[in-house]
Amino acid sequence: MSRIKFMNTEIDNLTMQETLQAIDQLIQENRSAYVVTPNVDHIVQLETSKELKAVYENASLILTDGKPLLWIAKWYGTPIKEKISGSDLFPRLCNMAAKKGYKLFFLGAAEGVAAKAAENLANKFKGLQVVGTYSPPFGFENNQIEMDKIKSMIKESKPDILIVGLGCPKQEKFMYHHCKELGVPISFGLGASLDFEAGNIKRAPRWMADHGLEWLFRITQDPKRMAKRYLINDRKILKLAIKYKKQV
Numbered sequence: 001m002s003r004i005k006f007m008n009t010e011i012d013n014l015t016m017q018e019t020l021q022a023i024d025q026l027i028q029e030n031r032s033a034y035v036v037t038p039n040v041d042h043i044v045q046l047e048t049s050k051e052l053k054a055v056y057e058n059a060s061l062i063l064t065d066g067k068p069l070l071w072i073a074k075w076y077g078t079p080i081k082e083k084i085s086g087s088d089l090f091p092r093l094c095n096m097a098a099k100k101g102y103k104l105f106f107l108g109a110a111e112g113v114a115a116k117a118a119e120n121l122a123n124k125f126k127g128l129q130v131v132g133t134y135s136p137p138f139g140f141e142n143n144q145i146e147m148d149k150i151k152s153m154i155k156e157s158k159p160d161i162l163i164v165g166l167g168c169p170k171q172e173k174f175m176y177h178h179c180k181e182l183g184v185p186i187s188f189g190l191g192a193s194l195d196f197e198a199g200n201i202k203r204a205p206r207w208m209a210d211h212g213l214e215w216l217f218r219i220t221q222d223p224k225r226m227a228k229r230y231l232i233n234d235r236k237i238l239k240l241a242i243k244y245k246k247q248v
Contacts (some may be wrong), residue, residue, distance in 0.1 A: 004078055008046045009038060009056050011064055011073075014131060015082045019089065020096055022090040026060055026161055027102060027185045033060035034175040034187040037086045039214060040068050040215075040234045042168055047240060052169050055176040060186075063089070063185040067212030072241045076248045086190040087203060090163070091124070093188070098125040103156055105184070108165030109194040116198035132157040141170065154182050167196040167209040 002013045006216065013023060026033040036042070036059045046052050056062060073080040097104055106114035114133035122128045130220035132153055140146040154162060162184040164171040171189035179187055195201040203209075204217035215234070219226045 002060075004080075006064075006069075006076075006078070006080070007043055007193065007240060008053075010062060011038070011080060014063070014247050015079055016079075016088070016092065019061070019084050020092060022061060023093065023186060024096065024100070027214060030185045031060070031233040032179045032183060032187075033185065034179050034189070035059065035063065036172055036189055037063045037065035037089070038069070039066035039085075039108070040237045041229060042172075042241065043069065044233055044236045045169060047236075049169065051176075052228050053174060055169070057171045058176060059137055067210075067214075068237065071212070072237075075241070076245060077248070084188050085209075086188070087193045087215070089188075090190055090193040090197065092145070093161065094125050098128040101127075102131070102160040103129045103131045103158065104161045104163060105131055105157055105159035106163045106165070106194060107136070107150065107154070108163070108171065109135055109198070109200070111135045113200050114165070114194050115200045116200070117194045120197055120199065124202075136166075141174065144211050151178065151182060152182065160185050163194065164189050165191060167191055173191060 003010050004013050012022070025036070046056065064080050065083065065085040069085055070080050071085055094104070096102070106118055108114060109117070112135065114135050117135050118130035122130060130137060134150060134151060134153055136146060140150070162182065164174055164187060166174060168189065168191065171191065175187045176188055192201055197201050199219060204214040208214055208217050
């Protein structure tokens with residue numbers, strides 16, 4: 001089994017290629033699986049959120065999204081093979097879906113963003129079938145009418161893959177609570193990936209991502225929202241890294 005203990009969670013220690021094979025297998029098994037991609041922010045939230053812990057305990061795949069987590073794992077002497085960020089995985093997933101005839105549904109992002117992402121990806125990957133997109137209004141999770149509408153849209157379009165781009169922890173909680181009843185073979189919480197593919201938000205240059213500086217680039221793109229997350233909340237990771245080092 002590829003799963004290893006890491007800080008306050010477990011990780012599926014896979015390469016990108018192994019990840020795509022595991023995803024394909026889960027689609028074949030059709031068990032309403034869902035995938036989470038922990039980054040520094042998730043690990044910090046996991047420390048105090050019981051609900052997020054339950055989400056992680058029930059996830060079929062837990063993939064490491066973030067260089068700092070790879071550095072910590074190396075420091076622990078339990079190296080993680082590869083950084084599998086949602087935004088790197090998403091286009092590869094679409095490529096596989098186009099080749100194998102898997103259908104996708106995009107839920108999330110601002111008005112029109114999911115549709116734009118679908119259009120761009122369909123141009124990139126010939127034969128890609130995005131069978132539905134929907135950008136829910138703010139606070140939809142507390143609105144029964146909205147929730148029923150979303151569920152029936154997804155059920156009627158019968159996707160093989162559901163992409164949920166609502167940000168953490170909203171997307172993870174949505175998958176945890178609704179995956180089984182939606183009956184989609186596999187769901188992913190992919191945060192800003194829809195925005196990236198729609199060309200709405202720029203991705204960090206490859207050299208920054210490779211050197212663990214993606215956070216710095218994200219702050220320059222959206223200082224209001226990202227500065228607090230990266231400069232205040234995520235600093236807690238240092239304390240946690242030391243705490244869990246003692247348990248290795």
